[in-house]
Amino acid sequence: MCITGFNGGMMRLLLVEDDDLLADGLQRALRAEGYTVDCIDRGDLVMPALQDGGFELVLLDLGLPGLDGMAALKLLRQKDKQIPVIIISARDALEDRISGLDGGADDYLVKPFSAAELIARVRARLRRRETPGTEVVQLGELAIDPERFTVSRNGEPVSLSRREMGVLLQLVRHRGRVLTRDQLEQGLYGWNEDVESNALEVHIHHLRKKLGSGLIRTVRGVGYSLSGEME
């Protein structure tokens, strides 16, 4: 369940798996790829976890305590049709795979599988998002390279700290959408850390100072978003 301090707004995955050993191994492998992974071990915790927001993809085991994986998937799809779901299950029967996919999963991987293949399939799903996390995003006078963690403005490189980059990446990834303060903080810290301060505001302030004040729009009482008019 642990979340190490190593996340700078990288992509956040939700792993639902009750086998502690497997969960631990997968978390390790995924984190090595740069993903932020939060893990839960009960099916009935899926919806509360997603409520917090900030997840980009769900890895879902089927045999779960609390609520079966398929039931959890059904609930999930009633609320959120967008987020990609990859089922990881030992059930290898054809009808399991088909009902999983038709139940709203985007992929179905049968245990045992190689971590490398899982990661490749995660990549394939995440590639399809609004703004691919691995490509350079051109935004007005800015060029943002999520892979190399660099940003340049009018060709001049700008140096951003980890947290600043984390905030920026989340905003870029959901370009145009308004992200609440809570969502942004969850993305930076994970959900077990609690921030009772205005740290986020300070990071926003620094970003505006470095990247121009027109970039980030404040929606008072709601959150922040990238101003959409520059392209």
Add this chain to the structure above:
Amino acid sequence: MCITGFNGGMMRLLLVEDDDLLADGLQRALRAEGYTVDCIDRGDLVMPALQDGGFELVLLDLGLPGLDGMAALKLLRQKDKQIPVIIISARDALEDRISGLDGGADDYLVKPFSAAELIARVRARLRRRETPGTEVVQLGELAIDPERFTVSRNGEPVSLSRREMGVLLQLVRHRGRVLTRDQLEQGLYGWNEDVESNALEVHIHHLRKKLGSGLIRTVRGVGYSLSGEME
């Protein structure tokens, strides 16, 4: 699954497969599901075929005459990053699957596979193409985008405060129905707070001033509703 109107959203698939027998069987199975299938048997025909347009998805074998499947995929992705590609191949080695997925494929199915599973995976891919757009509500001269927290009138952006947006969204969500003052206030503030003032009226007033006076209809003694039709 009724057959009515089954040609309205006809999906056209491109099958790239050089084994005549398999190709024939797959075409049959896919057509039975209502897809339109065109089949080619050479890798170097993929690009010309896609040039014609109209395809929603590609089923790609790897061992192909003319041009290898992986090479064809690379060419394809240079031109078109959007169209889903499912690799169907007898190559079951881990590195094949990974390089296929990382090469831009959306799924990788190892032969032999069941037609039912292929169809389920095709469905899972095509599901993602329906209504990719946001849930922008178009209402007469107004366009309301809840995710971006923006409203525009005749294309001109209008700036709304949080409370104003809250009232408007509730009315839009129950378009046509009359919402009582209590319902609207409850939606704004929650259950435990009670407002002993005319704040709601003020917000309504501001909305009318910004969005036009014909939008919100007062039902005296009851509440408010969106006027059913605006010209």
Add this chain to the structure above:
DNA sequence: GGGTGCCTTAAAGCAACCTTAAGGCGTCGT
């Protein structure tokens, strides 16, 4: 005409946000 409910306006109150600055913590180089 009187009562009731809604509209309009303006001003006070206040929460959210911005800005600045200082201290803590970890990192890196010497």
Add this chain to the structure above:
DNA sequence: ACGACGCCTTAAGGTTGCTTTAAGGCACCC
């Protein structure tokens, strides 16, 4: 190991502008 440096957080004070309050006027119905 020690010090220098940069980053993150915390805190305090200032600013903005939304929200509410309140009061008076208008419209509707009996």
